[in-house]
Amino acid sequence: MIRTAGISENEQPAESSGRAESQGAPSGSPPAPSSTRMPAQPSARSKGKPRVLRDFVSILWLTAAIVAALNSSLMRWDWVLVHMVLLGALSHAVLVWSEYFTGKLTHRAPTDASNRAQDARAILLLVGGALVVWGFPAAHWALVVVGACLVATAVVWHAAHIATRFRGGAGGRFRVVARYYLAAACCLPLGATYGVLLAAEPGDTWRGRLMAAHIAINLFGWIGLTVVGTLLFLWPTVVRSRMAPGAERRTAHALWFLLVGVVAIATGATLGTHWLAFAGTLTYAAGIGVWAVTLGYPLRRKGMRDFAPASIFAGVCWAGIILVWLAVFMALGGWDTVSDHLYQIGFVALWGFALQLLFGALSYLMASAMGGAPSVRRAMDTVFNWGATFRIAVPNLALLAWLAPTPFPGWFAVLGIATLASFVPLMFIGAFAGVHAKQQLRATGSHAGTSTTNLTAAGTSATGPRTNPTGPHTANPNATGSTGGVADGAPGTAPTPPHGIVKGEQ
Ligand code: HEM
Numbered sequence: 001m002i003r004t005a006g007i008s009e010n011e012q013p014a015e016s017s018g019r020a021e022s023q024g025a026p027s028g029s030p031p032a033p034s035s036t037r038m039p040a041q042p043s044a045r046s047k048g049k050p051r052v053l054r055d056f057v058s059i060l061w062l063t064a065a066i067v068a069a070l071n072s073s074l075m076r077w078d079w080v081l082v083h084m085v086l087l088g089a090l091s092h093a094v095l096v097w098s099e100y101f102t103g104k105l106t107h108r109a110p111t112d113a114s115n116r117a118q119d120a121r122a123i124l125l126l127v128g129g130a131l132v133v134w135g136f137p138a139a140h141w142a143l144v145v146v147g148a149c150l151v152a153t154a155v156v157w158h159a160a161h162i163a164t165r166f167r168g169g170a171g172g173r174f175r176v177v178a179r180y181y182l183a184a185a186c187c188l189p190l191g192a193t194y195g196v197l198l199a200a201e202p203g204d205t206w207r208g209r210l211m212a213a214h215i216a217i218n219l220f221g222w223i224g225l226t227v228v229g230t231l232l233f234l235w236p237t238v239v240r241s242r243m244a245p246g247a248e249r250r251t252a253h254a255l256w257f258l259l260v261g262v263v264a265i266a267t268g269a270t271l272g273t274h275w276l277a278f279a280g281t282l283t284y285a286a287g288i289g290v291w292a293v294t295l296g297y298p299l300r301r302k303g304m305r306d307f308a309p310a311s312i313f314a315g316v317c318w319a320g321i322i323l324v325w326l327a328v329f330m331a332l333g334g335w336d337t338v339s340d341h342l343y344q345i346g347f348v349a350l351w352g353f354a355l356q357l358l359f360g361a362l363s364y365l366m367a368s369a370m371g372g373a374p375s376v377r378r379a380m381d382t383v384f385n386w387g388a389t390f391r392i393a394v395p396n397l398a399l400l401a402w403l404a405p406t407p408f409p410g411w412f413a414v415l416g417i418a419t420l421a422s423f424v425p426l427m428f429i430g431a432f433a434g435v436h437a438k439q440q441l442r443a444t445g446s447h448a449g450t451s452t453t454n455l456t457a458a459g460t461s462a463t464g465p466r467t468n469p470t471g472p473h474t475a476n477p478n479a480t481g482s483t484g485g486v487a488d489g490a491p492g493t494a495p496t497p498p499h500g501i502v503k504g505e506q
Helices: 057-069 077-106 112-135 141-165 172-199 204-239 247-271 274-302 307-332 335-342 345-370 374-384 388-403 409-421 423-443 455-459
Strands: none
Touching: 057 077, 057 112, 057 423, 077 112, 077 141, 077 172, 077 204, 077 345, 112 141, 141 172, 172 204, 172 247, 204 247, 204 274, 204 307, 204 335, 204 345, 247 274, 247 307, 274 307, 307 335, 307 345, 307 388, 345 374, 345 388, 345 409, 345 423, 374 423, 388 409, 409 423
């Protein structure tokens, strides 16, 4: 049963200013080079302010998707919906959140210049995505090509930025996350190329091969690798527990399986070699198996009590189902039967995986981004946990019913997606509750309860002391010890900057 009330007092983040600074690095963790310990000159201009291109683009895409969903007379409306969410909302979220986490892990606050660069990448992705979503249904192949090039440019630029941030040993034991982000970013241009080829409407056999490769590279590569890398440190914080011992090592090993899996599926599908593509799905599944242990450990310690982890967990389970589905298709299906076997996969990716993952992550991250003080987090968590059991059970059961040969599948789709979409108004109500709690805190002049905990503190191994693994927090922009915010704002929807990710188990 998912808890529907706010989190309890004894689960709140540490209430100390500067507590993080007093914690030393665990033995064996490499000291961060001096350049990474110095806080970058934070952006004063954007401090505490929402940034439209960073914070509202995913909402724009989701709103557009809702409008498109209501207008099923649109050409290829199911494809449009899938790409508005996966290529639009989710890819934008990947871009901004992976940059945000990179800043946290490397202790580098964004500057005005880096914010401008991020905005430029967001524009490229937005315009590129819009051209693709417009071009394919309208049968304007040139628009799809230009759009895909813009999308690929944004992501390659993003990869270069991530690589620069992690340069010189920055990130300490969480450097593995950089490898995941870079590998994911390498996948998208390739996946977009397959998309462009698909948009040229090849014959049935080629369509099947290209589609399987396109799904593997984009879904398992671009989105999947980002999710796996991020959940290494985010999952324990969302569950409010600790990271599994050796989780970074496992996650690093898993990357090889996952990458080889994606490459094998894509190569096998392109060459039309079923066994190779099938072996690729098994290899990818093995990688997920190696990594999944790191999810189980925090869960066993704390269980799943909030909407956020339950929704993320459900999303990951549906990704597993898509993988098995693809494996069965690789083993049994002919390439020319792709329309018969994979036609529902896009919807499952959208409804089961992408939206649940996005909403689960946002309902945790928004509170972290807005909060800092336990009362702010509690106010927002209470809203995000409203009807949590219902909001998890109904979309998932409805999706199962939609997939099964039941009568009225359309009604199940409406029920499931409408329940999921209830997160959108809740997001605004939650943000409002957070702002209100923050104002109350300011009015009482209370600074007590401010969390200064760094993102990486949540990832501290259960076997070691609760310390910052990348070194002392001397450069941590979060460690301000005040309710006034930090140097950087969090992407997504929160109008105020974050205090870092909530610490795990106290
Ligand atoms: C520039 C980027 C992209 C282009 C040009 C593109 C284009 C296409 C095209 C033309 C199809 C085949 C439609 C058909 O023949 O029925 C397709 C299918 C698909 N694409 Fe993409 N795509 C892009 C990005 C993405 C991304 C980023 C994802 C996921 C993260 C994705 C996921 C899918 C899925 C799941 C399908 C199969 C289901 C469906 O057709 O709705 N695509 N894409």
